Amino acid sequence: MTALADRPHIMETEHFEEAARILARLEEGARLELIDGKVKSKPMPDGDHGRIIEWLTRICIQSHPELWLYPDQGLKVEEYRSGRARPDGVLSVSGAFVGKGEWAAPEPVLMAVEVTSADSDTHQRDRVEKPRAYAGAGIPLYLLIDRQECQVSLYSDPDGTRYEDVRTVPYGKSLHLPDPVGITLETEQLKDWVN
Numbered sequence: 001m002t003a004l005a006d007r008p009h010i011m012e013t014e015h016f017e018e019a020a021r022i023l024a025r026l027e028e029g030a031r032l033e034l035i036d037g038k039v040k041s042k043p044m045p046d047g048d049h050g051r052i053i054e055w056l057t058r059i060c061i062q063s064h065p066e067l068w069l070y071p072d073q074g075l076k077v078e079e080y081r082s083g084r085a086r087p088d089g090v091l092s093v094s095g096a097f098v099g100k101g102e103w104a105a106p107e108p109v110l111m112a113v114e115v116t117s118a119d120s121d122t123h124q125r126d127r128v129e130k131p132r133a134y135a136g137a138g139i140p141l142y143l144l145i146d147r148q149e150c151q152v153s154l155y156s157d158p159d160g161t162r163y164e165d166v167r168t169v170p171y172g173k174s175l176h177l178p179d180p181v182g183i184t185l186e187t188e189q190l191k192d193w194v195n
Contacts, residue, residue, distance in 0.1 A: 048193040052115050052145055053089050055189060060091060063183045068094040069113065074103040077133040085133055089113035091141075091181065106134075110180045111141035116148055131155050135163045140180055147194055152187050 057069040073090040077083040084103055089112070096108035112134045114126045126144055134142045135158035142155035142163060150171045155163035156178060169175045171190045177183045 048147070049088070049115050049117065052147075052190065052193050053113070056089060056113060056143075056145075056185075059183060059185065060181075064181075066093055067091055067110070068096075070097060073097055075106050075109065075112070075137065076103050077106060077137040083133055085112075085130065087112040087130075087134075088115045106137040106139055109137075109139045111143055111177065112139050113143045113145070115145045118148070122148070131163055132161070135159065136161055141177060143177070145190065150191070150194055152185065152190070 053069065053071055060067050060069050068091075070090045070092065071088065072086050074084060074086050075090065077085045090097075090109050091111040091113065092108045093110075097104050112130070114130055116122045116126050126146075131142055131144075135155070138158055138160070140156065140158065144153040144155070146153065151168050152171070152175050153166060153168040154175055154177060155166050157164040167175065169187065171194070172188050175185045175187060177185065
């Protein structure tokens with residue numbers, strides 16, 4: 001990462017995308033994002049993280065078989081900075097990203113999902129930068145499953161720069177995801193995957 005951070009021209013979108021592809025080939029599992037004009041490495045998920053995405057995927061497809069929760073679909077966010085984000089999950093109509101490549105436009109996205117990781121950057125990345133980026137891209141809902149705080153936050157009503165409504169519940173309480181998703185999450189099971 002230091003080599004990339006020391007080269008400001010990497011911030012240009014075409015250079016960032018090439019650097020991300022090269023790093024992914026050299027370092028197995030490396031995942032880069034470009035948020036707020038900064039290149040950041042996203043940590044690899046652990047088993048509990050993956051289980052949470054599996055749990056949410058099952059809920060979504062049981063309620064709406066026409067939808068799919070795409071893990072790690074790259075999205076173009078932050079138009080003015082040509083940002084690139086890789087949410088832990090992107091809820092959209094099945095087949096929405098066919099032929100769209102590694103970095104797709106955010107228009108078909110109904111909800112972006114992040115699950116916190118046990119790294120020092122999770123607060124800034126998942127609780128500050130990602131909500132701004134997703135609201136700016138017009139993504140209707142942002143669901144943050146926060147394993148450190150044992151709570152789930154739903155960000156809704158994007159105004160183009162931020163989400164106007166944020167609702168947070170502790171693990172164990174129900175959380176309704178409004179349209180365009182229209183699902184109520186029973187979060188009790190998340191207590192099994194705290195870190």
